[in-house]
Amino acid sequence: MGAVACCAAGGVAWAGPEDALPQKGDRLVLGDGAKAGQPILLDDLPVGGDLVEAVAVDPQGVRRESSRFAKILLVRVAPDQVAEDQRAHAVDGVVALSAICTHQGCTISGWSHDTKRLSCFCHHSEFLPAEGGRVAKGPARKRLPVLPLAKGEGGALMVAGGFLGKPGPGPA
Known part of the structure; x- marks a missing residue:
């Protein structure tokens, strides 16, 4: 456990399990929110409900x-709304995606219940979570992982x- 230092062009970079x-x-x-840190259960996510920010926790409890x-x-969308090629990655209509926009790296925080699109407020890119994070509206060109x-x-x-x-900006 512990951190590892690594030389980079800009100086020293630290990496540990919490950075993975x-x-x-x-x-x-x-x-x-009020329940931060509590496990997310399928029953916590209603179909058509709000966008949820999640954190991965490893088996040793490291966030x-x-x-x-x-x-x-x-x-979470209706399971039949998840694209057929994405169903193996979803659970009962729950889809997980990177929260980092592939255009300029802003954090995505918008969700439209009507259009079922995620949106980035920096430059207004929109993504379709049920279609594997496909870009619905640019300027982003790469889907969300x-x-x-x-x-x-x-x-x-x-x-x-x-x-x-790869999460974040980069080639498509």
């Missing part, structure tokens, strides 16, 4: 939240694998 991106076997907990690229958004999910004991949401793509 979500990994298979992590459980998801609420990231903010993976030091890196902004580890931020996770959850939405999906975080595969699994259902754990008692309906708890678990991470089934790492992000399917």
Whole structure:
């Protein structure tokens, strides 16, 4: 355990388990609000409900939240609305995506119940979570990376694998 120093062009960079991106076997907990830190259960996420910020917690209890690229958004749509090629990564209509916009790296915080789109308020890109984070409206050109999910004991949401793509800006 502990941190590791690594030389970079800009100086020393520190990395430890809390800096890692979500990994298979992590459980998801609420990231903010009165219930922050509590496990997220399927029953906590109604179909068509609000956007939920989640934090991945490794089996040793380390919260993976030091890196902004580890931020996770959850939405739940009707299971039949999840694109067929994305169903293996969702659980009962719950989809997890990176919260970092692929245009300029802003944090995505908008959710429209009507259009079922996530939106970035920096430059107004919109994404379709049920279609694997596909860009619905630019200037972003790259989809939001999906975080595969699994259902754990008692309906708890678990991470089934790492992000399917690099979070944040970069080539499509």
